[in-house]
Amino acid sequence: MTDTFKRLEGAERDSRRPLGEILDAIRFNDDGLIPAIAQQHDSGEVLMMAWMNRESLEETLATSQVCYWSRSRGKLWRKGESSGQQxxxxxxxxxxxxxxxxxxxxxxxxxxxxxxxxxFYVVLEGEQARIASAPLIDPAALYGQS
Structure with a gap:
């Protein structure tokens, strides 16, 4: 744990630190990434987990449009850029x-x-895995495939 986060353990409620100080202290992994869990703000539903690097996090904070790092593409991935599901x-x-x-x-x-x-739709139950939800949209339609 960085000294910054150790110091924050005793911080008083509503105290503030400069954003740059906190971003500098984030514990990115060896690939420069941090896991990011997306949760629907009003229902608490956990939607997905993806990866962010510092650039994608800074863009997200600046624009309020969530941007991740795509490990498979090796580039920034602005959620919804191909599907419209932002x-x-x-x-x-x-x-x-x-x-x-x-x-x-x-x-x-x-x-x-x-x-x-x-x-998170594959539910592990005892000796089985159950598919807990159906697609809302056909993936082929979502990404413009025929």
């Missing part, structure tokens, strides 16, 4: 260690590339 940032918070982000978002349509509202 995430508008309502708030962002770091965990106590500075190594995980929680994004409170306003999700437009499904968050999952499968067309489902949430990426």
């Amino acid at each position: 995430q508008r940032l309502k708030s962002a918070a770091l965990d106590c260690d500075g190594d995980t982000l929680l994004l409170q978002v306003e999700q437009t349509g499904p968050a999952c590339h499968t067309g489902r509202r949430s990426c």
Whole structure:
């Protein structure tokens, strides 16, 4: 844990620190990434987990349009740029260690590339896995494929 986050443990409620100081203290992994959990701001529904680097986090904070780092594409991924299913940032918070982000978002349509509202639809129950939701939109239609 960085000294910054250790000092924050004893910080009083509503005390403030410069954003740059906190961004400098984030514990990005060896690839320069931090996991970001997206949660629907009004219902608490967990929608997805993706990765952010400092650039995507700074863009998200500056524009309120959520931007992630796509590991498969090796570039910034502005949520909804191909599907139209955008995430508008309502708030962002770091965990106590500075190594995980929680994004409170306003999700437009499904968050999952499968067309489902949430990426967390495979429920593990005893000796089975159950599919807990159906797609809201056919993934082929979502991404303009025939």
